[in-house]
Amino acid sequence: MSQGDDGFDPMSDEAREIGERAATDPDDFLSLLPHFYRGEVSQMNAAQDRIDRTTDWAIALMGAILSVVFSSPDMPAYLLLVGLVALCTFLAFEVRRYRFYDLWRSRVRLMQEDIFANAFDPLGPEHDDWRVEMSDDLRHPTFKVSVLEALSRRIRRVYGLLLTVVGIAWVCKVTLFTPEADWQEAAELPGISGPVIAGALALFFAGVVVLAYWPADRRAKGEIHGVRPGEWKDEDDDDEELE
Known part of the structure; x- marks a missing residue:
């Protein structure tokens, strides 16, 4: 040996x-x-950076499509539908990246809750078997959130707004920005009438709303969404600092 x-x-x-x-x-x-x-923490930050880059590309793509579509009255409205498909593709990538990010974040939060918080104020660990939980997760890493929860979170945080902007832009394009044609004609695709396209978009956005606010228990660890803000200083101290 x-x-x-x-x-x-x-x-x-x-x-x-x-x-x-x-x-x-x-x-x-x-x-x-x-x-x-x-x-x-380094792994978590790297995963967060990948999420941010995907979001940046999605915003850049949306801006480019809006610029092209509204650059001329002759530009067809279906380009905005292409933009919706592209945004959904970016969303699918981001859902997977968010699940990896939450994996690293869950470990960081477990240590913060059960070690560092207790070091600052010894009230006992948040989880009595936190070392066993950490050991099991290191031996057999698992995602902590489902695809549905990750999808819901990314829609509520970022993509709901992006999709809404493109949807409103489509409505404006087939109505206000195409005055020479009826909106049904401006909205139609080869072989598909305008009302059918409008109905499909209405169903799509209804599904987006349902996914964003689906009623289920959240499992993402360490989220601050929906939590009341805390206070570091007394209000008198804040008033004095503003003066």
Whole structure:
């Protein structure tokens, strides 16, 4: 069995049990913890950056399509439908990226709740078996949110507004910005009448609203949505600072 220059054998029983020793020795565990925490935060930040880049591309695409469609009265309204399809594609990418982001965030939040919060104010850990939960998740990583929940969150946070802007732009294009033609003619596609297209869009946006506000328990960990804002200072201190 090969060994290093210092005689350390990485395949020895002693080396194999290094993790177990760190778990039972508080000093070893506390030395290991900051490195693990920084690594998880780095993974979380990288996942957040991927989400932001997808959103940036979606906004840029929407802006480009709106600029082209409204640059001339001759531009067809169906280009906005192409934009809707493209936005839905970006949304599908972002849903998957959000689920990975929530995986890393759930680990970070677990450590913040059960270690760092307790270090600042020792009230006891939020979860008595948090180490077991973390260990199980490291051995068998799993998504913490479903596709449906991730889809709902991204629609409520970003894509609901983007899709609404494109939908309103389509209505304006086939009515206000195409005065020489009836809206039904401006909205139609080859083989599909304008009212059918309008009805399909109405059903689409109704589905978007349902997905955004579907009534179910949320499992995303560490979300601040819907939580009342906290206070760091007394109101008197805030008034003095404003003066």
